[in-house]
Amino acid sequence: MGVYIFVLAAAIAVFGILIFYKRNVELIKEDPSKTEEAHKNFFIGAAISESIPLILVIMGIVNLEQVPVEEIYFPAIIVVFLIVFSVFFIFLQRAVGTDEESKPRVTTFSLIAVAVTNAIPFIALLFLFMSTQA
Template sequence: MLTYIPVLASVIAVIGILAFFKRNLEKIKDNPEMIEKYQTNLFIGSAISEAIPIVLIIIGFVNMEPVRSVDELVVPFTIIVGLIVFSIIYIFLQSRIDVDENIMPVVRGFGLISASLVMAIPIISIVMLLMIVP
């Protein structure tokens, strides 16, 4: 059961950050001159979205114990890697839909920042799972 704490942390963080990303990306597409404000909103939103996952990661590290078999980690690894792949695909697809050529560099930069933010907790979760391999 403890192997699913990092999975839960990753799911909460990814969904929250992607929601803030989508909302701010639509605002950037409408008004690209306000990019600084929307980036600030994204950073604040990602901090809010990562509050509970950070607590879950700490709980997971405190209660960490090796699993009996590596087979117990296959499903959590698959879910976390799937979340990473889904979030990257989602960010880059949203960054290409209905984007004017004039603001494409701004949107691309915003997407890259969002991609790095969204991968933080899942990478920590993968490291945590690797630490409990017998």
């Protein structure tokens, strides 16, 4: 059960940040002059969305126990799926309904969102592999 706390943290972070990304990328697509406002809203939303996952990661680190490598296969697959899903979702949103005027701003915003969205899942993968028995 201890390894699934990292999976839960990754899932909450990814879905929470993607909600804020979707809302703010639409704002940029509608009016590219509101890019700064969208960035500000996104980073505030990302910080709020990562508060609970960070607490879960800390709880997972404190309660980290050694498990056989076979027990982290499924949790690791779920976390990798979350990473792939977030990248696919972000680039799909970037491509759909973007006009030529807002395309550079949406692309920049999307690349920032990929980095922010995948921070907690990569941390989760790291601690999943650290919990394996040697």
